[in-house]
Amino acid sequence: MTSIDIQGLTKVYGTARAVDDLTFRVEPGRVTGFLGPNGAGKSTTMRVVLGLDRPTSGTATVGGRHFRELADPLRHVGALLDAGAAHKARRARDHLLALAHSNRIPARRVDEVLAETGLAPVARKRVRTFSLGMRQRLGIAAALLGDPAVLMLDEPANGLDPEGIIWIRTLLKRLAADGRTVLISSHLMTETALTADHLIVLGRGRLLADTAMGTFIRHNTHRRVRVRTTEGKRLHAELARVGFEAVPDGAGRWLVEGVEPADVGALAARHGIPVLELADEAPSLEDAYLRLTADAAEFVTAAPTTQEA
Numbered sequence: 001m002t003s004i005d006i007q008g009l010t011k012v013y014g015t016a017r018a019v020d021d022l023t024f025r026v027e028p029g030r031v032t033g034f035l036g037p038n039g040a041g042k043s044t045t046m047r048v049v050l051g052l053d054r055p056t057s058g059t060a061t062v063g064g065r066h067f068r069e070l071a072d073p074l075r076h077v078g079a080l081l082d083a084g085a086a087h088k089a090r091r092a093r094d095h096l097l098a099l100a101h102s103n104r105i106p107a108r109r110v111d112e113v114l115a116e117t118g119l120a121p122v123a124r125k126r127v128r129t130f131s132l133g134m135r136q137r138l139g140i141a142a143a144l145l146g147d148p149a150v151l152m153l154d155e156p157a158n159g160l161d162p163e164g165i166i167w168i169r170t171l172l173k174r175l176a177a178d179g180r181t182v183l184i185s186s187h188l189m190t191e192t193a194l195t196a197d198h199l200i201v202l203g204r205g206r207l208l209a210d211t212a213m214g215t216f217i218r219h220n221t222h223r224r225v226r227v228r229t230t231e232g233k234r235l236h237a238e239l240a241r242v243g244f245e246a247v248p249d250g251a252g253r254w255l256v257e258g259v260e261p262a263d264v265g266a267l268a269a270r271h272g273i274p275v276l277e278l279a280d281e282a283p284s285l286e287d288a289y290l291r292l293t294a295d296a297a298e299f300v301t302a303a304p305t306t307q308e309a
């Protein structure tokens with residue numbers, strides 16, 4: 001089994017520490033989501049793993065070996081960092097054939113990955129005529145070409161249509177279930193929550209979390225109860241009296257943290273407050289991620305100012 005091992009990795013560009021003493025292992029047999037705000041160091045880490053950047057200090061290895069030492073690297077590591085990397089004048093199949101040839105991969109594998117990524121009907125078209133989603137599929141086809149034990153994909157769902165998003169989600173899960181090591185970086189929290197089993201989260205080049213999806217969400221959020229009533233002010237006051245704060249959600253409901261739905265229902269019944277809706281609100285990966293990275297985001301937009309008419 002082949003893991004990706006990052007050991008004390010630091011990468012400095014000029015005065016910027018893109019990656020700062022990072023240590024983690026990406027294990028086989030599961031999909032690992034690689035998260036972090038813009039500029040957190042995800043691409044830099046992946047580039048170092050692929051031997052495209054040299055570390056300032058520390059190491060990044062795949063199955064205990066540096067990428068540059070691997071013979072026929074596509075047979076060990078499949079990567080998608082930039083879906084625009086294919087030569088635009090080339091036909092899709094020729095692009096994959098060239099990659100296959102230089103990595104001693106049989107030509108029949110090219111037709112297999114074209115079929116797997118849905119590109120067989122356009123295999124002889126030039127890359128320049130491809131849509132964003134087709135280029136993305138071609139990048140994924142290239143990553144799969146060597147049937148590698150390790151896959152590292154930057155925003156795998158980028159540009160894919162809804163059917164394509166379900167396809168890539170299912171594919172990544174299947175590759176992990178086969179025992180492969182799958183690392184996907186993404187800013188799409190809902191999609192990551194549906195795909196990944198484990199998370200590595202970076203902030204300003206440092207490791208913020210290395211944990212299972214469920215644990216990550218539980219540790220970084222509070223359970224909330226959502227309640228709708230015709231008498232919000234009274235419910236708010238009665239909850240406050242027993243130590244809970246009801247916060248309006250902006251859509252006519254109230255959110256109450258750290259309480260059971262049954263307790264809110266009982267309290268409302270005791271005071272004759274009509275309840276129109278009462279639900280346990282499952283915290284999301286987005287909630288957890290935003291809470292954890294609040295201090296690590298470098299590029300934060302100003303709150304919009306309301307213009308008075």
Ligand SMILES: Nc1ncnc2c1ncn2[C@@H]1O[C@H](COP(=O)(O)OP(=O)(O)OP(=O)(O)O)[C@@H](O)[C@H]1O
Nearest residue numbers: 013016017018036037038039040041042043044045
């Ligand atoms: N070639 C480079 N030269 C100088 N600085 C760089 C270079 N590549 C990355 N950086 C800097 O390193 C830091 C980390 O960038 P990186 O692209 O790794 O972040 P990221 O987590 O992938 O961000 P994003 O989510 O926006 O893709 C940033 O501050 C970036 O400006």
